[in-house]
Amino acid sequence: MGCLLNSMPEPQDLEAGNFSNWLSDTHTALRNDAETDVPCGECNACCRSSYFIHIKPDELSSLSHIPDELLFPAPGLPEGNVLMGYDEKGHCPMLRDGVCSIYDHRPATCRSYDCRIFPATGIQISGKEKVLITQQIQRWKFNLSEADEINEHKAVHKAASFLTHKSKLFPPDALPGNPTQLAIMAIKVHDLFLEPDEQIVDDPKMVDAVILAQEKFDS
Numbered sequence: 001m002g003c004l005l006n007s008m009p010e011p012q013d014l015e016a017g018n019f020s021n022w023l024s025d026t027h028t029a030l031r032n033d034a035e036t037d038v039p040c041g042e043c044n045a046c047c048r049s050s051y052f053i054h055i056k057p058d059e060l061s062s063l064s065h066i067p068d069e070l071l072f073p074a075p076g077l078p079e080g081n082v083l084m085g086y087d088e089k090g091h092c093p094m095l096r097d098g099v100c101s102i103y104d105h106r107p108a109t110c111r112s113y114d115c116r117i118f119p120a121t122g123i124q125i126s127g128k129e130k131v132l133i134t135q136q137i138q139r140w141k142f143n144l145s146e147a148d149e150i151n152e153h154k155a156v157h158k159a160a161s162f163l164t165h166k167s168k169l170f171p172p173d174a175l176p177g178n179p180t181q182l183a184i185m186a187i188k189v190h191d192l193f194l195e196p197d198e199q200i201v202d203d204p205k206m207v208d209a210v211i212l213a214q215e216k217f218d219s
Contacts, residue, residue, distance in 0.1 A: 014039075016116050016140040019149045023156070026114065026187060031217070035111040044098060045136045046113055050090035050129035052083045055107045065105040066094065090129050116140050117183040120153070121160035125179045151194060158193035160186035162206065169207045189213040 016022065017039075029036045055062055055071070057080030063071075066084060070093050074081040084107070087093055094102050100110075118125065118137045125134060144150050163186055167175055176182045189210050 012139065013141045014136075014139040016119065016142045019120070019142040019144055019153050020146070022116065022120070022142065023152055023187070023190075026117070026120075029112060029114075030184065030188065033108060033112065036114045038114050038116070043136055044095065044100075045132040046110075046115060047092045047095045047100065048090055049131075049133040050086050050127075051092070052085055053092065053107055054109050055082050055084060057081060059107055061105045062102070062107045065102040113180075116142075117180070117187065120156055121183040121186045122157045123160050123164065123179050123183045123186065152190070155193040156186055156190040159190040159210075162193070162210070166203055166207065169203055170211070174211055185214060188217040 026036070028034065054074055054077075055066070057063075063082075070084050071082040072085070073079070074083045084093070092100075094100055094106075100106055115133060115137050117123075119140045119142065125137075142149075142153065144153055160183065163175060163182055176185055192206070192209055192213055
């Protein structure tokens, strides 16, 4: 009887899609600061995981639908950039009865967020406040049926590993300070890591190449 009470159903895997298609779509979204198409279903884990939401000064529709008292200046960013925090439960204050109360006016940060960047890069997030989003991340499974997809996936992982383990070689402020932006950077520069390991140049040259690739992508 005790075993039956304690048994819980294993979380089911989620189809993350064809990796090459996802990577191409993600590149396009990042270049155009566009909305991503994430098959969230009923999941709202990212809305309940203690995320600060960055809102740019030109996002007038979002700003007009969020009470001023929920916003504060974004540290290190130009004037007008603000952050929206979360409540004592770690929930977005715009989340009402499990759904976004300003969905049609939600910030660009929310529109572009795709938690599949974590299984794609191998970068992990931690902390008890991130348990819900971590559980969702672990469920995503990419389709890696072709050799090109496998190579791309490996290149993204190599890029993420380099950014993580060689961080001390980078100039101050060259790398993002949070896992989400670090995963995004790995995706932006992964082309540098498509060659076999023995063809990758030495670390200092790779650091310079990564910085240049990031700047080129963003321009």
